[in-house]
Amino acid sequence: MSAVAWIAVGSLIVWVWLLLGQGFFWRTDQRLPARRDPARWPSVAVVVPARDEAEVLPMSLPSLLAQDYPGDAEVYLVDDCSGDGTGELARALSERCGGLPLTVVTPGEPEPGWTGKLWALRHGMALARQRKPEFLLLTDADIAHEPDSLRELVAAAGTEGADGFDLVSQMARLRVTSTWERLVVPAFVYFFGQLYPFRRINGGESRTAAAAGGCVLLRAGAAERARIPESIRQAVIDDVSLARAVRRSGGRIWLGLADRVDSVRPYPRLADLWHMVARSAYAQLRHSPILLAGTVLGLGLVYVAPPATLCAGLLTGDATAAVAGGAAWAVMAGTYMPMLGYYRQSLWLAPLLPFTAVLYLLMTVDSAVQHHRGLGAAWKGRTYARPEAAPEP
Known part of the structure; x- marks a missing residue:
């Protein structure tokens, strides 16, 4: 197989695992557990x-x-x-x-x-x-x-x-x-x-x-x-x-x-959403350049590779790349549909998830750049130049 086909197959394998092996994260059925009124309502x-x-x-x-x-x-x-x-x-x-x-x-x-x-x-x-x-x-x-x-x-x-x-x-x-x-x-x-x-x-x-x-x-x-x-x-x-x-x-x-x-x-505005994500994205990666590089590569393989390999396969006649890339993109869009339904949005937005993932990738990189410039996490006039990440268990 070509290198493009191998990338497409790898992305498809990752998506099958995400579909079945990541706690069914894509389902939206986790709502408040069954309740029963207490005998005495606590303060x-x-x-x-x-x-x-x-x-x-x-x-x-x-x-x-x-x-x-x-x-x-x-x-x-x-x-x-x-x-x-x-x-x-x-x-x-x-x-x-x-x-x-x-x-x-x-x-x-x-x-x-x-x-x-x-x-x-x-x-x-x-x-x-x-x-x-x-x-x-x-x-x-x-x-x-x-x-x-x-x-x-x-x-x-x-x-x-x-x-x-x-x-x-x-x-x-x-x-x-x-x-x-x-x-x-x-x-x-x-x-x-x-x-x-x-x-x-x-x-x-x-x-x-x-x-x-x-x-x-x-x-x-x-x-x-x-x-x-x-x-x-x-x-x-x-x-x-x-x-x-x-x-x-x-x-x-x-x-x-x-x-x-x-x-x-x-x-x-996009700028408002960008700031919301970028102010803490690098903290999520524990301010690690290695984790940042891994995240960029991972997002590329998981979200960018499916449409890219589909298009490349169609243009070059590489059937394996086109089929695997298209299948990975379809699984990705399918897992996103329940969340769009929860937010009462059109399901036609599901195929655009790779574009949104690229935005998040850029927001994460910008978060790292701001951190290394000494600006850190900024919110409402306060800047935490060297904020702590969430502590590990």
């Missing part, structure tokens, strides 16, 4: 880190204040040195909307060794712990919850012990409105699931651990055992680090897709 503290969130807060905070929860619950919004009046707006929304009690606190700039979000969570959780809540709901300021969201999360966590979960996390449904959002956002969740197959996480037998930082229900006792957030204070990819810390301490975790939890943050 919950909702902690919301917020930095310059005045644009999205009117769409998210009222949904938290309006939670229909039978037990005791209150909201702590941590105004992380915002310059747009986030704290004042939060108080005004609470007065206007009513609902759950709201406390707004401003901790000041983070100490050395802390990322901004985890510094904010530290102060919000410390304040909440004075009331001795049984659960902590850690949710981002751009996440809107349906009125029964908290009730469903707590019921899904179950009772403490072998039958319950110490961490229940939902991957909020991201906004998909603009052309670039349609191309990039479903693929973001698809790639995340490929790295961290939800079924493996939820099975409890694998070392794989991850969470979605926008919506994490955490048992208070598990947070103390795992020393959250102190043990992960430098993590840029804080949600994965949090889940790993909980699992290392013996906790049970669950992660799935959300039906009634949505992100309201817009990413209308």
Whole structure:
């Protein structure tokens, strides 16, 4: 066989393995586990880190204040040195909307060794712990919850012990409105699931651990055992680090897709999405040039090779390359269709996944370039020049 044919066959073998051997990552059926109302609803503290969130807060905070929860619950919004009046707006929304009690606190700039979000969570959780809540709901300021969201999360966590979960996390449904959002956002969740197959996480037998930082229900006792957030204070990819810390301490975790939890943050331009991915992509590779090179080669073989070898085979008359490349592309598109369906997007976008993968490849390379320029992970006016990657188990 020709070299092109060997590449096409290799890519097809990889895709058959991904289809069957990577925890069925492409399926979208991991939703909240079967729930049963507890005999007594435990107390919950909702902690919301917020930095310059005045644009999205009117769409998210009222949904938290309006939670229909039978037990005791209150909201702590941590105004992380915002310059747009986030704290004042939060108080005004609470007065206007009513609902759950709201406390707004401003901790000041983070100490050395802390990322901004985890510094904010530290102060919000410390304040909440004075009331001795049984659960902590850690949710981002751009996440809107349906009125029964908290009730469903707590019921899904179950009772403490072998039958319950110490961490229940939902991957909020991201906004998909603009052309670039349609191309990039479903693929973001698809790639995340490929790295961290939800079924493996939820099975409890694998070392794989991850969470979605926008919506994490955490048992208070598990947070103390795992020393959250102190043990992960430098993590840029804080949600994965949090889940790993909980699992290392013996906790049970669950992660799935959300039906009634949505992100309201817009990413209308490619530049917005580029920054969202690039600010932490190199941290995911533990800032390793070797892992970066392997990722570039791997993405090329897995996503670029199928359409490239198909076209090359058709142009040169290499039937093996054309058939194997076309088959690999078909398997790739087929595994992407469930995620497009979850996001209510046209299935005709599935064959464009190689183009989106190239964008992610370029974002990852740019993340590495920014890191080696000393810019590191930048977010809302803060730059972490040498951020820590998510700690290994």
